[in-house]
Amino acid sequence: MKNVTDPFVSLGHWPSAGSFTFNTDILATNPINLGVVLGVLIYFGKGVLNDLLDNRKQKILSTIRNSEELRRGAIEQLERARAHLRKVEMKADEYRMNGYSEIEREKANLINATSDSLEQLENYKNETLHFEQQRAINQVRQQVFQQALQGALGTLNSCLNSELHFRTINANIGILSRAMEEIID
Known part of the structure; x- marks a missing residue:
């Protein structure tokens, strides 16, 4: 049996082996076959290719329309x-302004309450000082x-004898009787 690779391996028996020449035989080079195949492909393939291109064009246009709708x-x-x-920002500004107003109002109320408390404490302090001064x-x-009373009693006891005592009582009785006479008249 003959080896299948022999014709490929042995180039020596070919007449043009080792040299380069153009083959001018048109039927041997198959340009007619290629032309016929290309003509058939162009003739029949033109419709298929046009259909494929039209389908592709329709898909692209559909995708563009969908993209436009999505856009x-x-x-x-x-x-x-x-x-x-914008609505949320307006609400936030409103809350912020109301919050600032509320904070300012609370601040003013706190300042007024603190001022009133300090004034009351000052009044209590002054009243307490006055009370303590009066008590002292x-x-x-x-x-x-x-x-003074003990001194006066001591002086009276040391200076008062029965004659001075008698004269003092008489003087007081005289004053009292004159006052009674004026009341009666």
Whole structure:
């Protein structure tokens, strides 16, 4: 049996082996076959290729239309979101302003309440000081009065004898009787 690879391996038995020449035989080179195949492909393939290109064109146009619709929907959503954001920002500004107003009002109330408390404490302090001063003055007066009374009693006891005592009583009776006579008249 003959080896299948022999014709490929042995190039020596070919007449043009080792040299390069153009083959001018048209039927041997198959340009007619290639032309016929290409013509058939172009003739029959033109419709298929046009159908494929039309389908592709329709898919691209459909995708573009869908993209445009999605874009319009996204723009509408964006506008709604912007409007909502503006509303939220206005609410936030309103809350912020109300919050600041409330804070200022609370601050003023706290300052007024603190001022009133300080004023009351100042009044209590002044009243307490005045009370303590009066109490101290009264204690000092009482002590001075007691000392003066004890001194006067001591002086009277040491200076008063029965004759001076008798004259003092008579003078007081005289004063009393004159006062009675004036009342009666």
